[in-house]
Amino acid sequence: MARPSTQEQRRREVVDAALDAAAEHGLRNLSLTDVANQAGVTRGALLYYYEDLDAILVEAHAAGMRRVGEEREALVAQAQRPAEQLAIAIRAGLPSGPDDALMRLLYEFDVLAGKSPLHDELVQRLYGEQLGLYRRILQAGEDSADFALTGPLDDIAMNFVALEDAYGLHIVAGGSISVADAERAIAVFARQAGAPLPDGAGLQ
Secondary structure (H helix, E strand, O other): OOOHHHHHHHHHHHHHHHHHHHHHHOOOOOOHHHHHHHHOOOHHHHHHHOOOHHHHHHHHHHHHHHHHOHHHHHHHHOOOOHHHHHHHHHHHHOOOOOOOHHHHHHHHHHHHOOOOHHHHHHHHHHHHHHHHHHHHHHHHHHHHOOOOOOOOHHHHHHHHHHHHHHHHHHHHOOOOOOHHHHHHHHHHHHHHOOOOOOOOOOOO
16 A cells, blocks of 8 residues: 555646546547556556546546636735736636646536536536636725726626636637737726726736
8 A cells, every 4th residue: 555645646647647638638538548548557556546537537627626716816815906916816817828738627627517416516616716716806906996897896707707718718729819818808808897907917
């Protein structure tokens, strides 16, 4: 039996292999054998650490949720002003580029929506975290008079999430929209919504 620290390392390696295999084969066609081949181990070795493929994917999904959720929250908390927080939230919510395997997998989990109650729950939880973050930043901006919102706060927060998801999907799909394009376009929306980003934020 491997020691706990070794087990944790092996589990992370399996998740990384799943991300790479999903990027190559697509989530819909991914099999446990694909993950085993990517990891350079047998199926039996994978099943020592995880019950099945779905368990591996749940942990990969959780890793993506941490990045877009609590890890982004921690970055936002480092800034003092709502406008700075908003700029950080936008930047951290987008993929780093077309090769961002973790973010690509998050978008592909939509394929499982409606087919797995567990994945439905994870997708909805992630959306709730995204929406909650933007709501809190916008509310803080209104309270401090840094923002003068031009519409209902909840609607503006929903639009930030929708733009983040839509542009992120285009980025990981390797289309004509770059990260810089997405950041600039979302910054335009922020200004139109009465929540302008600070000068020098790099998103305008």
